[in-house]
Amino acid sequence: MGAPRSYQTQAIIIKQTKLGEVDKILTIYTPEFGKLKAVAKGVCRPGSKLGGNVELLTHSLLMLARGRNLDIVTQSQTIDGFLVLKSDLWRMACGLYVLELIDSFTLENSGNHPLFDLLLDTLQRLCQGDDSETVLRYFELHLLDYLGYRPQLHRCVGCNSPIKPVVNFFSSSQGGILCSHCGQKEPDSRPLSVGALKILRLWQSFDYATARRVKVRSELRSELEQVMPGYIKYLLQREVKSIAWLRELRKESIVDNNCGRN
Amino acid sequence: MVTTAEPVTKLVEAFNKLPGIGPKSAQRLTYYLLSRPGEEAKALAEAILALKEKTRLCSVCFYITDCDPCRICQDRERDHSKICVVERPSDIPPLERTGKYNGVYHVLHGPISPAQGIGPGELKAKEFLSRLQDGSVTEVILATNPNLEGETTAMYLRRMILPLGIRITRLARGLPFGADLEYADDMTLSQALEDRQEF
Ligand SMILES: [Zn+2]
Numbered sequence: 001m002g003a004p005r006s007y008q009t010q011a012i013i014i015k016q017t018k019l020g021e022v023d024k025i026l027t028i029y030t031p032e033f034g035k036l037k038a039v040a041k042g043v044c045r046p047g048s049k050l051g052g053n054v055e056l057l058t059h060s061l062l063m064l065a066r067g068r069n070l071d072i073v074t075q076s077q078t079i080d081g082f083l084v085l086k087s088d089l090w091r092m093a094c095g096l097y098v099l100e101l102i103d104s105f106t107l108e109n110s111g112n113h114p115l116f117d118l119l120l121d122t123l124q125r126l127c128q129g130d131d132s133e134t135v136l137r138y139f140e141l142h143l144l145d146y147l148g149y150r151p152q153l154h155r156c157v158g159c160n161s162p163i164k165p166v167v168n169f170f171s172s173s174q175g176g177i178l179c180s181h182c183g184q185k186e187p188d189s190r191p192l193s194v195g196a197l198k199i200l201r202l203w204q205s206f207d208y209a210t211a212r213r214v215k216v217r218s219e220l221r222s223e224l225e226q227v228m229p230g231y232i233k234y235l236l237q238r239e240v241k242s243i244a245w246l247r248e249l250r251k252e253s254i255v256d257n258n259c260g261r262n
Numbered sequence: 263m264v265t266t267a268e269p270v271t272k273l274v275e276a277f278n279k280l281p282g283i284g285p286k287s288a289q290r291l292t293y294y295l296l297s298r299p300g301e302e303a304k305a306l307a308e309a310i311l312a313l314k315e316k317t318r319l320c321s322v323c324f325y326i327t328d329c330d331p332c333r334i335c336q337d338r339e340r341d342h343s344k345i346c347v348v349e350r351p352s353d354i355p356p357l358e359r360t361g362k363y364n365g366v367y368h369v370l371h372g373p374i375s376p377a378q379g380i381g382p383g384e385l386k387a388k389e390f391l392s393r394l395q396d397g398s399v400t401e402v403i404l405a406t407n408p409n410l411e412g413e414t415t416a417m418y419l420r421r422m423i424l425p426l427g428i429r430i431t432r433l434a435r436g437l438p439f440g441a442d443l444e445y446a447d448d449m450t451l452s453q454a455l456e457d458r459q460e461f
């Protein structure tokens with residue numbers, strides 16, 4: 001018996017590219033199959049039945065038919081459109097950044113339930129109006145963890161000695177902390193304060209419920225904003241495109257750490 | 263081996279590069295033109311050349327024009343205190359066809375697209391905001407597309423215009439004509455509800 005000709009899956013729409021005049025190729029993230037590409041036919045026509053169910057940043061239930069090359073979306077239903085997130089400039093930017101990281105770090109057809117849950121939880125947290133920087137940094141650390149790039153935050157990745165409570169260094173190329181001695185010899189590493197390291201460790205080893213209760217002092221925020229994206233840039237060998245938009249909004253002070261609306 | 267005359271191959275390749283035209287259609291178009299009288303091909307070639315040689319962007323609104331400022335910006339009958347902001351030049355003709363709008367336009371040349379690294383700096387956004395500085399504009403109509411990029415663009419412009427105290431409106435969003443309520447997604451339905459009108 002061959003594979004069934006159609007199947008149903010939950011999916012989060014992470015990317016769209018136009019195909020011809022009215023169709024789109026969707027990149028979706030699913031729990032069982034990981035990242036997939038599928039065609040949404042006629043979705044650019046007004047009145048399309050797929051319409052907003054397959055818009056970016058939407059959690060949907062999709063029915064797909066196996067196609068010769070790409071599978072085809074035949075039915076769709078929105079589970080969560082993350083509308084609060086979509087009505088706020090900053091939170092939407094955060095959401096798009098999260099999608100781009102998922103797309104950049106994952107391969108097609110390799111299921112990863114924990115990663116799907118992390119993605120879904122992250123988008124919900126952004127909707128709930130949780131502190132967006134905490135949500136993003138927590139997401140980055142755990143994404144890297146699930147993909148095998150967990151940064152070493154407890155021992156020096158240079159000499160393996162335990163880390164002392166002084167200013168240490170973070171090395172993207174070595175994937176972790178360098179002690180103050182090793183860090184000074186490594187030109188590509190950046191200094192990391194005791195406070196920032198503590199928070200990174202906590203975010204890395206605790207669950208989100210604990211992580212979100214930690215208040216991050218504002219001077220540590222900008223430090224933390226640099227470390228993980230720097231490591232991510234090193235791993236991808238390129239800049240994450242949507243980070244430029246986050247920076248632009250920060251520059252214009254369009255950052256909203258309170259509740260979603262306005 | 264059978265070879266095709268080079269001019270034929272060249273035109274097929276050129277057609278094939280156009281959006282929505284595959285190799286089969288490209289061949290069909292090429293052989294069609296081959297079968298037509300010479301003047302027809304010449305007229306087409308000239309029209310294509312003129313497209314690039316005789317048009318430019320309006321220095322005021324960035325619409326495609328053959329004179330500068332464009333005919334819309336020059337028109338004294340139009341209401342210059344209203345500016346309708348669109349993503350693309352091709353958005354203007356359909357709005358004009360409605361005959362319901364008598365203001366002027368501003369073409370951004372794309373939406374803000376974080377995933378493609380396109381921010382306001384890559385668009386004609388600064389030029390738009392500078393048009394608002396002299397106080398003559400009383401209403402801005404945001405007519406970006408009803409998708410995430412268009413939404414992002416509209417929300418960003420709103421934040422930038424807000425301090426100027428200018429009235430900001432946007433095209434009503436909601437159910438398209440001919441749509442089925444049952445199949446509408448949450449976003450569309452919630453917007454249709456928000457933008458509901460007296461009846
Ligand atoms: Zn060391």
Ligand SMILES: [Zn+2]
Binds near residue numbers: 320321325
């Ligand atoms: Zn003009």
